[in-house]
Amino acid sequence: MKTLYFDIETTPILGYSFGTYKVNILDVKEDTRLLCFAYQWDDGEIEVFSRRKYTERQLVKKLWKLFDEADIIIGHNGDNFDIKMSNQFFIRYGLNPPTPYKSVNTLKIARRYFRFTQNKLDFLCKTLLGEQKHHTGMQLWFDCMAGDEVALKTME
Numbered sequence: 001m002k003t004l005y006f007d008i009e010t011t012p013i014l015g016y017s018f019g020t021y022k023v024n025i026l027d028v029k030e031d032t033r034l035l036c037f038a039y040q041w042d043d044g045e046i047e048v049f050s051r052r053k054y055t056e057r058q059l060v061k062k063l064w065k066l067f068d069e070a071d072i073i074i075g076h077n078g079d080n081f082d083i084k085m086s087n088q089f090f091i092r093y094g095l096n097p098p099t100p101y102k103s104v105n106t107l108k109i110a111r112r113y114f115r116f117t118q119n120k121l122d123f124l125c126k127t128l129l130g131e132q133k134h135h136t137g138m139q140l141w142f143d144c145m146a147g148d149e150v151a152l153k154t155m156e
Contacts, residue, residue, distance in 0.1 A: 004070035006039040052152040067098035
């Protein structure tokens with residue numbers, strides 16, 4: 001059984017709305033794009049691929065190949081975000097669905113079996129591993145969208 005741990009980072013959707021809460025975007029100016037992803041097979045090394053070195057099409061094809069090889073895919077909020085977004089990128093670039101796999105969503109596990117103060121990845125990392133997630137702000141996303149090399153390296 002091949003187990004894939006993964007996480008993707010995407011750009012925000014740029015658009016117009018008349019509000020900020022439970023909003024329908026009236027006009028999308030720029031759809032979400034894949035910025036980068038990190039993965040690890042079983043206990044292997046963590047690898048990162050980003051728009052710093054690859055086009056979005058190349059990133060999506062690399063991500064699809066990982067999904068296609070995996071028997072189990074593990075991610076935090078993977079079922080609701082990362083996997084669905086990845087599938088959206090796959091179909092956007094004309095790729096067939098990858099070979100079926102099992103999904104393990106660590107967010108669902110945290111909610112179902114534990115009563116942590118928070119279920120955010122950063123909180124769980126601090127609580128369980130003593131490590132913090134790298135913090136990002138909107139400016140980092142804007143800089144990545146503008147192609148800033150330093151911002152893309154930080155996002156990696």
